[in-house]
Amino acid sequence: MTALLFGIIHTWLVVGFAPLITGVVRLTKARLQGRRGATVLQPYRDLWRLLKKESVVADSASWMFRLAPYGIFVAVWLAATTMPTFTTYMILTPAADLIALVALLATARFFTALAGLDVGTAFGGLGASREMFVASIAEPAMLTVTFSLSLVAHTTSPAAIANFVLGGHVGLQVSFGLALGALVMVAIAENGRIPIDNPATHLELTMVHEAMVLEYSGRHLALLEAAGMTRLLLYMSVIVCLFFPWGLAGPESGPGGLLIGLFAWLGKVLVMAVGLGLFESLIAKMRVFRVADFLGGALLLALLATIFLYVAEAV
Amino acid sequence: MPTTQMAYDTAHLIGATVLMMGFALLYQRRVTAVIRTYSFQAMALAAAAAWQAYVQEAPHLYVTALIALVFKGVIVPLALTWLVKRLGMHRTVETALGIGPTMIAGVGLVALSIVLVLPVTAGATSMTRENLALAMSVLLLGLLMMITRRNAVTQVVGFMALENGLILAAVGARGMPFVVEISIAFSVLVAMILFGIFFFRIRERFDSLDLAYLETFRGERQ
Numbered sequence: 001m002t003a004l005l006f007g008i009i010h011t012w013l014v015v016g017f018a019p020l021i022t023g024v025v026r027l028t029k030a031r032l033q034g035r036r037g038a039t040v041l042q043p044y045r046d047l048w049r050l051l052k053k054e055s056v057v058a059d060s061a062s063w064m065f066r067l068a069p070y071g072i073f074v075a076v077w078l079a080a081t082t083m084p085t086f087t088t089y090m091i092l093t094p095a096a097d098l099i100a101l102v103a104l105l106a107t108a109r110f111f112t113a114l115a116g117l118d119v120g121t122a123f124g125g126l127g128a129s130r131e132m133f134v135a136s137i138a139e140p141a142m143l144t145v146t147f148s149l150s151l152v153a154h155t156t157s158p159a160a161i162a163n164f165v166l167g168g169h170v171g172l173q174v175s176f177g178l179a180l181g182a183l184v185m186v187a188i189a190e191n192g193r194i195p196i197d198n199p200a201t202h203l204e205l206t207m208v209h210e211a212m213v214l215e216y217s218g219r220h221l222a223l224l225e226a227a228g229m230t231r232l233l234l235y236m237s238v239i240v241c242l243f244f245p246w247g248l249a250g251p252e253s254g255p256g257g258l259l260i261g262l263f264a265w266l267g268k269v270l271v272m273a274v275g276l277g278l279f280e281s282l283i284a285k286m287r288v289f290r291v292a293d294f295l296g297g298a299l300l301l302a303l304l305a306t307i308f309l310y311v312a313e314a315v
Numbered sequence: 316m317p318t319t320q321m322a323y324d325t326a327h328l329i330g331a332t333v334l335m336m337g338f339a340l341l342y343q344r345r346v347t348a349v350i351r352t353y354s355f356q357a358m359a360l361a362a363a364a365a366w367q368a369y370v371q372e373a374p375h376l377y378v379t380a381l382i383a384l385v386f387k388g389v390i391v392p393l394a395l396t397w398l399v400k401r402l403g404m405h406r407t408v409e410t411a412l413g414i415g416p417t418m419i420a421g422v423g424l425v426a427l428s429i430v431l432v433l434p435v436t437a438g439a440t441s442m443t444r445e446n447l448a449l450a451m452s453v454l455l456l457g458l459l460m461m462i463t464r465r466n467a468v469t470q471v472v473g474f475m476a477l478e479n480g481l482i483l484a485a486v487g488a489r490g491m492p493f494v495v496e497i498s499i500a501f502s503v504l505v506a507m508i509l510f511g512i513f514f515f516r517i518r519e520r521f522d523s524l525d526l527a528y529l530e531t532f533r534g535e536r537q
Contacts, residue, residue: 173324174327174328174331177328177331178331178335292415293342293414293415293418296414296415296418296419297338297342297418300338300418300419300421300422303422304334304422304425307422307425307426307429308331310429311429311433311445311448
């Protein structure tokens with residue numbers, strides 16, 4: 001019963017905080033660029049404004065175009081509900097593991113690409129093609145990270161991996177460090193952040209994600225934006241849960257433990273949001289053809305993590 | 316004295332950092348970035364040597380660490396940067412093989428060195444074995460860099476990275492005489508000076524540092 005309650009709280013927590021995190025990233029970037037920037041609450045207002053607006057759909061659009069935003073949002077939201085944030089004691093946590101997470105996110109990406117292709121504009125097609133190109137390397141890298149983690153912890157469930165890390169069996173493991181590096185690179189690519197894609201523009205020839213959703217407006221666009229924000233928070237939560245789970249509450253923790261878990265998670269995620277803003281300000285966007293090298297690097301790190309695991313076992 | 320597990324984990328971590336820098340060398344596309352990465356690798360190497368000095372309680376290894384830090388972490392990169400500026404080189408790295416295939420070959424080499432080192436050193440302690448496997452990988456990556464880069468300066472960085480692998484192997488092995496380490500360190504410095512002279516000579520002759528010209532060169536025809 002409590003698991004159900006925590007599950008419901010968590011479900012709304014993730015969606016509720018996602019715009020705030022995006023707001024923090026934007027504010028950090030604005031401050032570093034010498035602008036005052038909008039408040040961290042601006043993404044909420046943007047979403048509210050979009051929800052109230054009329055949705056304009058192109059004449060050439062099929063039912064796919066209307067359906068896609070809902071499919072994308074549901075897939076990302078579902079993925080987010082299975083990922084422990086403040087407690088591992090949730091009803092949906094045992095239902096899905098990291099591989100299911102990758103699959104859900106891939107489903108969302110598939111719908112995004114279809115929606116980009118559906119209207120038949122040049123930008124949509126270009127964006128869809130590039131998104132698939134990025135995904136074709138990012139996904140194996142993500143899966144390899146999953147495999148190397150599960151080789152250590154003997155499970156693919158994020159909650160169990162978090163408990164394993166909390167149990168102090170890990171120490172200063174090289175493989176964990178390498179897997180963390182790979183996961184961060186994948187997260188950057190999957191969320192369309194600089195240096196892979198620029199999230200702050202609609203007017204660039206090299207845009208990827210924005211190119212696919214260029215035709216959307218009104219509530220459809222609001223759903224897509226919310227899905228994007230939730231995905232960012234989800235990836236941060238994955239990193240926090242797998243690599244820095246300290247403070248995470250378990251089934252036996254009382255209200256104090258839960259509060260600690262909540263604030264620990266929020267604090268870690270906020271630090272990551274500021275860090276992301278800092279990173280994006282320091283680095284320049286890559287040429288599209290270098291993306292393969294970047295993600296190849298992620299895949300390589302994940303592979304090395306696995307290789308080192310075998311070494312540690314053989315020695 | 317730290318516990319064995321912690322000594323092992325930290326040595327492993329620092330060694331892996333040196334190896335990562337080896338991969339970063341292959342990944343970089345600008346000559347200045349290559350030199351900077353090399354400097355980081357040398358600093359990681361210095362940390363590895365210092366840690367080994369602490370764990371093995373061998374004070375002379377602190378000297379090795381200091382040499383690595385000062386010469387390879389600071390002086391050689393500065394000298395190389397000066398050379399690059401002086402020679403007015405292209406800032407991009409010219410590769411004989413693309414970055415992606417090079418990285419894949421690099422992973423293959425790491426696997427190869429692990430497969431080679433682990434059975435051979437069956438009697439040694441786990442820390443030494445791991446360290447040797449890592450050092451061997453760094454060495455092979457340095458060789459790979461020398462093979463796949465066309466420009467003389469990047470090839471020299473590859474050579475220096477290879478030598479970092481040697482030092483990493485030397486500091487991990489107990490009882491390596493200090494004289495050997497010192498002489499390696501200084502021979503590298505001498506090599507650096509010789510390379511510097513060679514750069515100027517090569518450029519004087521061919522107006523370029525691309526070694527492809529050397530392949531067809533058959534001496535001065537009278």
